[in-house]
Amino acid sequence: MVLSAKVVSLALILLCYTGQAPRTGQATARLEFRLAEMEPAEGLEEAAIEKTGEKVYLHKEIIINNQDIVEARAVESSWSRDFEIEIVFSNRGAEKMARISLANTGKRLAIIVDGKVISAPFLRGQIADKAQISGAFTKEAAEELASKIKSK
Secondary structure, three states, X not given: OOOOOOOOOOEEEOOOOOOOOXXXXXXXXXXXXXXXXXXXXXXXXXXXXXXXXXXXXXXOOOOEEHHHEEEEEEEEOOOOOOEEEEEEEXXXXXXXXXXXXXXXXXXEEEEEEOOEEEEOXXXXXXXXXXXXXXXXXXXXXHHHXXXXXXXX
């Protein structure tokens, strides 16, 4: 599948990830993107979205993980005074995201950090080589999470 050179991005809303890791010897945050449903079904795992308690039902297949990311960095939000984490996918990661997001437009994509569902936004269209994780991040919190995501 040939991906367009055009950058397709989607703001994936995170609800204030507050995990803290030591600044030295910092552990990698385990990042997973998995499809999620709003209703239970056989083979799905029930989970609650952090901060809201809303239930979602996760597919077992991990679509994206840390190995599919080549860069994660804190950037200023273009629509608020907060910061976001911009994620750049590897070629393999971008191909997977493009295929899965196009085939599942209108469904939810769970963002899981260290085993906790942080958010499960609806896919609004095809995502290719970049995505933004946005929320009420301070510069320091965004930099710390970005650093933890890209640590391998």
